[in-house]
Amino acid sequence: MSLDLSSTSNDFTGKATAPVRARIAPSPTGDPHVGTAYIGLLNYVFAQQRGGAFVLRIEDTDRTRFVSTSEQMIFDSLRWVGLQWNEGPDVGGPYGPYRQSERTEIYREYCQILLDNGSAYRAFETAEELDAERKAQMAAKQAPKYAGPSRNYTPEQAAEALAAGKPYTIRLKVPDGDKGPGIASTTFTDELRGEITFDHNNVDDQVLLKSDGFPTYHLANVVDDHLMRITDVIRAEEWISSTPKHVLLYRAFGWELPRFWHMPLLRNIDKSKISKRKNPVSLIYYRQAGFLPQAMLNFLGLMGGGMAQPTEQEIVSQGLDTKLADLFSLADMFERFDFKRISLGGPVFDLVKLKWLNGEYLRRLSADELFAALRTTVLSDDYLRSIVPLVQTRMETLGQFGDLTGFFFADDVMPPMDVFLPKKRTLEETMEFAVNMLAALEACDWTVEAMDAALRGLLEAAGWSVKEAFMLLRAVLTGRTASPPLLESLEVFGKARSIDRLRRFIEAQKKIAALAGRNK
RNA sequence: GGCGUUAUGGUGUAACUGGUUAACACGUCGCCCUCUCAAGGCGAAGAGUCCGGGUUCGAGCCCCGGUAACGCUACCA
Structure with missing residues (x-):
């Protein structure tokens, strides 16, 4: 695969004029997750509102967690809730391939750039050594942080280790936190929160390329977002802490930053990050249990606000039914969803309200439509046919x-x-x-x-x-x-x-x- | 522990650039309708805006200091 590396620093015409491009980047590690649908929906609405493109990228760089059936389930489930992507592994597009496992050559080449300009280095410590070091640091009540000798290897030492055939990872060389203004910390703008600053003493030398040759999320994500001309990174709040690493990478490459929008995290009833231990999180579950996709979509749209509610004046003057304010379609979201209105507290994913919404949609169906919905889900021929042999002798x-x-x-x-x-x-x-x-x-x-x-x-x-x-x-x-x-x-x-x-x-x-x- | 983010009824959200008794929806409870259960209609309870200071004639909105929750702290994303 050939790359035009010469154009990387100034081919990005600037975010003010560049057409908006947003993306969802799920990992095929299991059942498709409601959180993926949530962030996907937000990206889709964002791009659609601005006449931009919505890209689906599969981040399958973790071979240990890879589940082969997962990717197709992600496609099916995301389509089921109503998302449509302009580019992706299954629909193609001008910036492919859209599956990271098919882009490993690209990451290696970009890693070389980082190595050459001193922004990254080869680290020869083994996983066991790192593990022991981390444990020691924890025991000593220190923040676990990479401090291996490889960071300070002379070119000769590094060449020697390399020649000896020692396995290595490539790590980002985060500027020393004590070396004065400009390099002591990284500041970036979160579109919903304003400026956020991280002292470099608190930013670890992230592994960019694993010893198996696959990139980590951080490298692959930044390289792909740039190459795919992503202008707006809309992702979950859990990524805030690693954003300085990403910013450092963009700078090391000499690339322009995208805008970052970190969305609040969906929560369990106890306010912890939504998890399968405490909540059904699989979209497959919701489909099989008989939730309507438009209800799911509507419910996700309610999470975190964003849809302007009618004012009291409007309710009175236009005689609006206030209950209807909670009911809206994808088209309504394109029209009225306002990202600047998003409220930052993590919303509880409340099944009770989801069920109420689903009931509302069910009641709006004609008897024929309801029958049809039943026949494609809980009373489908496939389902009934698979049950029949189990009870024939009984x-x-x-x-x-x-x-x-x-x-x-x-x-x-x-x-x-x-x-x-x-x-x-x-x-x-x-x-x-x-x-x-x-x-x-x-x-x-x-x-x-x-x-x-x-x-x-x-x-x-x-x-x-x-x-x-x-x-x-x-x-x-x-x-x-x-x-x-x-x-x-x-x-x-x-x-x-x-x-x-x-x-x-x-x-x-x-x-x-x-x-x-x-x-x- | 360190760093970061967040904070309005049980839940999701409102409250224009600070301005009267903090609004809507879900849920809960009661009543009506009704052969039951829902749906539907009507009504009620439920927060004084995490806490403490400050600025102001006036603060949920501004400032300072705490606290708590959550996230990150992997060769996972």
């Missing part, structure tokens, strides 16, 4: 189909204690096992074989019988002691919803236990 009349398969169509089942609690187990033991089961299944491929292996491994380690373990899981999934084959049912019901059901069971039991504790 039916005497077709009318019994509903009795045998009800749990497949229920939003929630909650087994009473006499159903889920094994006779020889205490409640504590049982709940501990359930928690372990949840973890095992979360980490498991969703096939009968994989689940069987995971479950059997778990129950052996815990000293549970196959019968006890499967009966507990059956109770949680179906609410009963008799059911179609368990693992096959799990497979058909889907990972996202099965996991959610298990999680809800555990949460509910915790609440009950807490309540009982309080009444004692």
